[in-house]
Amino acid sequence: MLVDSTYLLQLTLNGVILGLLYALIAVGLALIFGVLEIINFAHGEFLMLGAFAMAFVLPVFGLAYWPAILVAVILAGIAGFVLYELFLSRLGQGEFERSILITIGISMILLYGMQYLFSATPRLVDTSYGFAGVELGTIRITWTRILGGGEALAAFAVLYLLLNFTQFGRAMRAIAQNREAALMVGIRPKHVARNAVILAAALCGLAGAALAPIQNVQPAMGQAIIFKAFALVIIGGLGNMLGAVVVALLLGMAESWIGGFFDIVWQEAATFSIMILVLLLRPDGVLQRGRMRVG
Amino acid sequence: MRLAALLVAIAAFAVFPLLTGSNYFIGVTISGLIYTIAAAALNLVYGYAGLLSFAQLGFWGIGGYAAALTVMRFGGNFWEGLVFAGLVPAAVAILIGLPTLRTRRHAFVIVTLSFALLSALVARDWVSLTNGPLGIPGLPPPTAFGFAFRTPTHFYYITFVYGLLALGFLYLLGGSRIGQIMKAIKQNELLLQSQGVSPLPYKLAAFAVSAAVTGIAGGIFVFYLKIVDPTFLDFYYMQTFLIVVIIGGAGSFWGVVGIGLVMVALPEALRFSGDLRMVIYGAILVVAMLVMPGGVAGWLNDRRIAALRASLK
Numbered sequence: 158m159l160v161d162s163t164y165l166l167q168l169t170l171n172g173v174i175l176g177l178l179y180a181l182i183a184v185g186l187a188l189i190f191g192v193l194e195i196i197n198f199a200h201g202e203f204l205m206l207g208a209f210a211m212a213f214v215l216p217v218f219g220l221a222y223w224p225a226i227l228v229a230v231i232l233a234g235i236a237g238f239v240l241y242e243l244f245l246s247r248l249g250q251g252e253f254e255r256s257i258l259i260t261i262g263i264s265m266i267l268l269y270g271m272q273y274l275f276s277a278t279p280r281l282v283d284t285s286y287g288f289a290g291v292e293l294g295t296i297r298i299t300w301t302r303i304l305g306g307g308e309a310l311a312a313f314a315v316l317y318l319l320l321n322f323t324q325f326g327r328a329m330r331a332i333a334q335n336r337e338a339a340l341m342v343g344i345r346p347k348h349v350a351r352n353a354v355i356l357a358a359a360l361c362g363l364a365g366a367a368l369a370p371i372q373n374v375q376p377a378m379g380q381a382i383i384f385k386a387f388a389l390v391i392i393g394g395l396g397n398m399l400g401a402v403v404v405a406l407l408l409g410m411a412e413s414w415i416g417g418f419f420d421i422v423w424q425e426a427a428t429f430s431i432m433i434l435v436l437l438l439r440p441d442g443v444l445q446r447g448r449m450r451v452g
Numbered sequence: 453m454r455l456a457a458l459l460v461a462i463a464a465f466a467v468f469p470l471l472t473g474s475n476y477f478i479g480v481t482i483s484g485l486i487y488t489i490a491a492a493a494l495n496l497v498y499g500y501a502g503l504l505s506f507a508q509l510g511f512w513g514i515g516g517y518a519a520a521l522t523v524m525r526f527g528g529n530f531w532e533g534l535v536f537a538g539l540v541p542a543a544v545a546i547l548i549g550l551p552t553l554r555t556r557r558h559a560f561v562i563v564t565l566s567f568a569l570l571s572a573l574v575a576r577d578w579v580s581l582t583n584g585p586l587g588i589p590g591l592p593p594p595t596a597f598g599f600a601f602r603t604p605t606h607f608y609y610i611t612f613v614y615g616l617l618a619l620g621f622l623y624l625l626g627g628s629r630i631g632q633i634m635k636a637i638k639q640n641e642l643l644l645q646s647q648g649v650s651p652l653p654y655k656l657a658a659f660a661v662s663a664a665v666t667g668i669a670g671g672i673f674v675f676y677l678k679i680v681d682p683t684f685l686d687f688y689y690m691q692t693f694l695i696v697v698i699i700g701g702a703g704s705f706w707g708v709v710g711i712g713l714v715m716v717a718l719p720e721a722l723r724f725s726g727d728l729r730m731v732i733y734g735a736i737l738v739v740a741m742l743v744m745p746g747g748v749a750g751w752l753n754d755r756r757i758a759a760l761r762a763s764l765k
Binding site: 190196244247253254255257258259261262263264265266268269270272273380384387388390391395426429430432433 | 694
């Protein structure tokens with residue numbers, strides 16, 4: 158097969174942007190797992206809510222991109238707050254299965270509730286950027302994609318600063334590393350857990366809002382991506398945020414290449430197959446070193 | 453007393469089709485029985501051995517496809533199809549169970565979930581075998597000794613007999629030494645290991661047995677539906693099994709079976725649009741997990757203990 162370098166570059170660029178957005182979702186899952194030791198099955202619904210917020214708010218602001226993104230992120234954060242205060246805060250230590258079943262129930266309510274209210278029909282989201290793009294030599298890329306990737310990078314920078322240089326973030330890492338020791342030095346686990354869920358939800362809402370103009374918006378969009386994000390988090394090592402980001406980027410590119418050169422079937426199966434392979438070889442994930450790490 | 457109640461219940465289910473002429477009610481009862489069997493199998497892995505497995509959905513689908521393919525592609529009959537509907541999922545369960553049961557329980561949940569999704573992808577995309585999204589329609593009625601099981605009533609009896617066998621087997625297994633060790637795994641795996649029992653073979657056995665029971669249930673159900681297509685692997689089925697186990701009470705055989713049979717009536721009571729029904733299922737799941745994590749069986753048990761305590765005062 159003749160590999161055209163322009164084609165390859167185009168695929169890589171699309172893959173990187175897709176990977177960055179996957180990473181936004183996966184990093185939130187890893188954060189929640191690190192701090193609360195639960196897997197949030199309703200995480201995909203934050204993405205869906207972010208995307209729907211974008212779809213509904215854009216026309217209100219006359220298609221202005223940035224205010225709509227801001228609203229979507231704030232709404233997703235509020236959804237995270239509600240999820241934590243109403244449900245997750247009632248969970249005790251080690252109630253892993255119970256947390257999964259509760260979040261599955263919440264995910265069902267949100268997903269099918271949205272489907273009931275707004276139907277399953279995919280919506281196209283138009284922004285003030287439309288389909289305009291930039292030409293880089295022979296390849297072309299739309300503004301909405303560039304902005305999506307840029308927002309993800311900015312979010313990672315902010316997250317890195319938060320986790321490493323603020324009390325807010327250090328408390329999260331402390332809880333993730335050693336819960337008892339964190340309690341002893343006066344960190345309140347409930348507050349930290351609430352902050353972590355809000356932060357993770359906001360990141361996921363950002364991913365949803367950024368995806369809205371790139372993909373179609375529909376109630377099931379979160380569920381389709383979240384299962385993949387679970388796989389990413391497993392491959393990267395549960396609770397390992399850096400691992401989740403790296404794996405998400407690699408997988409975004411791998412998917413894009415596979416989709417470009419092989420049948421679409423393989424694109425979908427790639428993530429899951431790689432995950433099962435990784436688990437056979439390294440049951441605790443590729444990047445897991447010793448204890449669970451965050452940041 | 454308990455035995456008498458059980459015999460009455462079995463007799464009631466045995467004569468049920470003779471009392472109602474409505475194929476609709478018989479159909480609802482068939483699906484209720486099938487879901488109950490699959491839920492009881494999930495109860496073996498989750499309720500007893502403490503492994504939250506989403507792979508049941510995959511086994512259910514593989515069983516359905518195995519039975520259908522045996523008849524439509526490989527020239528076997530329905531009964532041989534059911535044998536494969538049991539064997540293939542059990543073999544797959546051992547294959548994926550060996551690596552994943554060694555990982556932490558967190559990873560087990562995700563891997564079994566991914567396996568179920570992967571099965572759905574294969575069913576949809578391996579067109580040369582499964583006929584893709586169109587599925588395999590026109591499954592013929594099963595025959596035995598020249599008798600064809602054509603009507604829903606005939607099918608009801610296949611389901612009824614399988615239900616007796618499967619539930620009886622699961623009940624005996626739960627009461628046996630093996631079942632007791634499975635329960636011990638859930639309660640305290642470290643303590644069990646310290647007693648010199650290796651949990652892995654028991655976990656693997658629970659996983660494989662539940663796969664076989666679920667697979668055969670799936671195999672019977674596709675022949676009742678007369679078609680198998682990728683929607684047979686919809687997450688909806690997994691949610692239904694889960695809800696029966698959770699509401700009934702994970703780890704309680706009678707709780708799960710009782711609620712499973714009661715929930716036969718639920719699709720009737722909830723004849724709204726499909727979306728709204730799922731919203732209600734989700735709400736039931738959330739409320740049940742928050743208010744009575746032990747399900748109906750756990751709740752009754754708590755009441756019983758409270759009554760005993762009160763009588764001691």
